[in-house]
Amino acid sequence: MRALLGVILSCCLGxxxxxxxxxxxxxxxxxxxTLLGLGVAPLAVAQTSGYRRWVVEPALPDTTVDLGLRVEPNLELLARLKPELILITPQFEASRAQLERIAPVKSLAIYSEEQEAYLGAQRVTRELGQLLQREGQAETLIARVDQALLHVATRLATRPQAPVFVMTFLDARHVRLFGRSSIYQGVLDRVGLRNAWQGHTNYWGFTQQGxxxxxxxxxxxxxxxxxxxxGVERNLAASALWQQLPAVRDGRLTPLPPVWSFNGLLAAERFAMLLDQHLGGVHE
Incomplete structure (x- = not known):
């Protein structure tokens, strides 16, 4: 019996x-x-060129292999790479069965109906930290981003700030407005800015509007x-409706470098830093 217990204990420790x-x-x-934020370079990522254009930071290593489309990754290439783990979100569950033939699959969700995106990003950071035995790095990342947002809030509080619309263009007549449930709303709440869009948003925190x-x-x-x-910039320049908007007419129009709208803590930090850079010296 003692020998058996020893074997069991040894296996558990292993x-x-x-x-x-x-x-x-x-x-x-x-x-x-999030993986990069924990100090782990991914073996392969879907649509690396899109990541570099839309996400930008943290930079993706040149050694990371491009798996093709997120909705239809190159399974043959993925199998040849022999990954030990494949990370997905619930939006890609339809691919789970195929992916599980290659390696174990873990699904993690930043966005959920139960929790705002910023808190969801913190939760996923902790879950990934635990999965990869990087709990310390996860807590450091969470604390760093919280502190960065607090710093931006302190700077912005020194000057009156107008409410802000946060948006991306779909075309010259339609935009996505971000509000409740978005990662941007989590940042605005924490840096003390009021979102001018208080209307309905979808699961991802945006609505399409004219x-x-x-x-x-x-x-x-x-x-x-x-x-x-x-073509949007050219069409806006020729749009009487756009030119007559109060914010455009009065020069309250601020372009921001890319921040991926559906990311986690590092996107929140990047957005906050951009707010600081572009609004910190603006007196409304």
């Missing part, structure tokens, strides 16, 4: 000390960002995230 996976493939950009809705808050500043779709 499991507890098993090395965390390092060869990790990721289908979602938000999880890619640009005429931007006149509903005539004192608001328009913050739009780059890049713009092709």
């Amino acid at each position: 499991l507890a000390q098993a090395a965390a996976p390092t060869r990790i493939a990721v289908i979602d950009w938000g999880l890619t960002e 640009i005429d809705r931007l006149a509903a808050e005539p004192e608001a500043r328009l913050l739009y995230l780059e890049p713009l779709p092709p």
